Amino acid sequence: MKSTISVIMVTVALALASPAWAEVIDLSLVTCKELLTAEPDRQVLISSWMAGYFSASKNLNVVDFRYTERNRQAIGNYCKTHKSDTVMNAMQKNWR
Secondary structure (H helix, E strand, C coil): CHHHHHHHHHHHHHHHHCCCCCCCCCCCCCEHHHHHHCCHHHHHHHHHHHHHHHHHHCCCCCCCHHHHHHHHHHHHHHHHHCCCCEHHHHHHHHCC
């Protein structure tokens, strides 16, 4: 019983000490440099959100992964030479 209580107390202490998982990102402000230096999971998340955003802006309700991948590569190439530009601007210039 005593060890169970100790395990519960340690678990609660670790949970309270860990950083919060919730984070708010204004994607209109993310720069190409920030995208290129982000962790791969974050890059996928941003790319996926942008794909949905631009598809919705064109009233498309399907995802064509061929175009999503093409656009991801085009944005990556653009961002390599325009690091201070925002990702949103890069997508507006390169999205098809």
